Amino acid sequence: MEKLLSAFRDRYGGTGDVRIFRAPGRVNLIGEHTDYNGGYVFPAAIGYFSTVAVRKTDTGKIRLGAVDIPDSVELDLAHLGDYKNLTWGNYQAGVAWVLQRAGYEIASCDVLYEDTVPFGAGLSSSAAIEVVFALMLATFSNEKKGIDSPVDMVSLARLAQQAENEYCGVGCGIMDQFACAMGRQDQAIFLDCRDLSYRYVPLALSGYRIVIANTKKKRSLAESKYNQRCAECASALADLQRVYPDISCLRDVSVAMFETAADRVSDPVCRKRAEHVVTECDRVLRSVEALSRGDLCAFGRLMNESHDSLRDLYEVTGTHLDTMVSLSRKAPGCIGSRMTGAGFGGCTVSLVAEDCVDRFTEEVFSGYREATGLEPEFYVTAAFDGAKEIF
Numbered sequence: 001m002e003k004l005l006s007a008f009r010d011r012y013g014g015t016g017d018v019r020i021f022r023a024p025g026r027v028n029l030i031g032e033h034t035d036y037n038g039g040y041v042f043p044a045a046i047g048y049f050s051t052v053a054v055r056k057t058d059t060g061k062i063r064l065g066a067v068d069i070p071d072s073v074e075l076d077l078a079h080l081g082d083y084k085n086l087t088w089g090n091y092q093a094g095v096a097w098v099l100q101r102a103g104y105e106i107a108s109c110d111v112l113y114e115d116t117v118p119f120g121a122g123l124s125s126s127a128a129i130e131v132v133f134a135l136m137l138a139t140f141s142n143e144k145k146g147i148d149s150p151v152d153m154v155s156l157a158r159l160a161q162q163a164e165n166e167y168c169g170v171g172c173g174i175m176d177q178f179a180c181a182m183g184r185q186d187q188a189i190f191l192d193c194r195d196l197s198y199r200y201v202p203l204a205l206s207g208y209r210i211v212i213a214n215t216k217k218k219r220s221l222a223e224s225k226y227n228q229r230c231a232e233c234a235s236a237l238a239d240l241q242r243v244y245p246d247i248s249c250l251r252d253v254s255v256a257m258f259e260t261a262a263d264r265v266s267d268p269v270c271r272k273r274a275e276h277v278v279t280e281c282d283r284v285l286r287s288v289e290a291l292s293r294g295d296l297c298a299f300g301r302l303m304n305e306s307h308d309s310l311r312d313l314y315e316v317t318g319t320h321l322d323t324m325v326s327l328s329r330k331a332p333g334c335i336g337s338r339m340t341g342a343g344f345g346g347c348t349v350s351l352v353a354e355d356c357v358d359r360f361t362e363e364v365f366s367g368y369r370e371a372t373g374l375e376p377e378f379y380v381t382a383a384f385d386g387a388k389e390i391f
């Protein structure tokens with residue numbers, strides 16, 4: 001924190017109170033590509049953060065910088081719609097634009113970011129950047145208006161998602177922003193994306209650890225393929241609605257309903273996508289149950305099934321993720337392993353016996369390097385609190 005504060009003073013000079021907010025990245029334990037189908041997800045916030053140091057000014061502008069980027073960007077509060085094409089700063093501009101539209105009073109300020117969430121690795125570095133910015137702006141707005149109730153983090157997650165959808169053109173679901181905003185120490189979040197009802201589930205992993213492995217594979221074409229999957233799900237839904245007029249999203253289709261009507265989904269590719277979503281929602285429910293009764297091996301098996309479904313039916317894994325997962329499953333102490341996040345590269349998540357974590361990472365590291373020529377990175381993490389002001 002001291003380092004960030006002194007970097008802030010070096011960059012912007014001046015005096016006056018500097019405050020610090022931070023938001024974590026997230027790992028999704030199971031429930032992939034279900035959120036935009038109204039389904040269930042089961043993420044946890046992780047111990048890697050997007051942190052901002054901020055000081056209010058009276059310039060009518062937000063100056064934005066990051067410790068590892070020499071240049072700063074300036075956002076004029078009267079023209080927040082104009083920054084869609086920035087390569088860095090567009091997410092923050094989008095958040096400010098959406099909050100302003102929602103009636104928040106956007107404060108002028110100088111902001112410096114420090115990020116430890118690995119970028120582009122499927123651990124929600126962009127959601128962390130958005131959510132911390134949204135929390136900071138909403139806090140200032142409430143102070144200005146004399147509102148002393150705490151910021152509503154669920155609406156903030158929704159606004160951050162809107163910024164990504166409408167301003168940055170990424171059609172993501174709500175999971176990432178929700179997890180970054182609502183994470184809780186030692187708990188995972190069982191979230192129903194149809195109505196945003198949620199429940200915390202203790203991550204009682206007795207003797208096991210969550211190990212995230214970064215394939216270091218860049219996520220090529222991830223956005224266009226992501227949007228294509230959304231469209232394929234919409235098409236399967238339209239076909240299934242002819243059989244079940246009351247359903248409004250794929251999550252409304254149970255496994256039994258899907259089995260009865262699968263052949264009514266005319267396109268075989270869309271049928272596979274829908275089968276993944278329907279069975280994945282069911283796996284989330286069974287995972288939460290397994291975890292609640294302390295059956296970690298059952299949870300691990302469901303993680304494996306989830307990956308296999310994402311590989312064979314949803315087709316979002318690819319060689320690097322598949323290699324990482326199969327090496328992980330063979331490595332010491334691993335009882336379940338799957339890709340996490342959107343896929344097409346990024347990270348895997350595995351459940352590994354605590355006393356085997358070192359051997360696990362050593363074996364997977366060398367096997368993966370040999371198979372792909374890339375050096376993976378590992379993050380052994382617990383569940384952390386969501387976004388908050390820390391100084």
Ligand code: GLA
Binds near residue numbers: 035175
């Ligand atoms: C990305 C999106 C999320 C979710 C996952 C896949 O992380 O931002 O909304 O759809 O992919 O589960």
